[in-house]
Amino acid sequence: MTQITPGALPAELHKAAGTVTRLLAKLDDASVAGPSQLPGWTRGHVLAHITGIANAMARQLDYARRGEKIELYDGGMDGRNKAIELAAGHSVAQHTESVTKAVESAVASFDALEPDDWQAPITYRDGTVLDGGLALWSELTIHASDLGLGFGPETWSRPFCEHLIGFLAARVPGEYKLVLQPTGLPQMSIGSGSTSIAITGMLTDIAAWLAGREPSLGSLRATAAADGVELPELLPWPAAQPATR
Structure with missing residues (x-):
């Protein structure tokens, strides 16, 4: 990233x-x-x-x-x-x-x-x-x-989205590893849990979801062991003074 x-x-x-x-x-x-x-x-x-x-x-x-x-x-x-x-x-x-x-x-x-x-x-x-x-x-x-x-989030730049994803990796619950698969870009992983979930969609939508905002270019797809699953519930924003509401 x-x-x-x-x-x-x-x-x-x-x-x-x-x-x-x-x-x-x-x-x-x-x-x-x-x-x-x-x-x-x-x-x-x-x-x-x-x-x-x-x-x-x-x-x-x-x-x-x-x-x-x-x-x-x-x-x-x-x-x-x-x-x-x-x-x-x-x-x-x-x-x-x-x-x-x-x-x-x-x-x-x-x-x-x-x-x-x-x-x-x-x-x-x-x-x-x-x-x-x-x-x-x-x-x-x-x-x-x-x-x-x-x-909206669809205007966020790739560097900004990748920075935000790295910062918000702390929102991934401990049991999960999220394999992010942004359309047309290399995949990246956040979290270190034993349950792997793939999240597929536009990079801006992935970043928006992690930031607690609505994806604006389409829907995100979550899969685990090739089966469709719900997007996981995320933890609060990283501790200390919240970066945003």
Whole structure:
């Protein structure tokens, strides 16, 4: 599977940020208040979350440069959730200003990194600055799709899908090994259990399913010992601060 390097990640962050910016231009006050692809969340909730996670990642980098660490969100997950609820009902103009400012600041923070900075420790998942950059890439890309504005998982790039599959391998229950067979691409395996299940379909659909989103290009087929089976239930997103809702 593709491994995104620190040298390549800033360009991917710019692409993801550009997508969010283009989608903001499609919104008005009525559509911001409409439902997103996430149950119980309006598009305003999604935009408030994008603002929050972008600001949080920029803060992680600010502290990492000083050799310090700080929690991802002010007030932890309670603080995160309260901030989303408070901002969800903002107007499209308010969301456009806050999202644009936060995303541009976060991307600029990653642009300014020196080669050695990428391995500096941060609080997010007890990881490194690189982990934070990969998380922001995922947040921007997945939540752009959650807005339900014509940028669904079918638009996700192969490098992004392969990164997401590797990260979400932790969702595979211990008893399973999933043999992923993306159409027209080499197969890959995640999980190390004794029960092998083959998952066949488009790469973007496989990635969407692992991310808890609906496949958009077709249906996935699961087989075990040549017999059709149901897609297995997946574990929650990897522990610590959730990468996405």
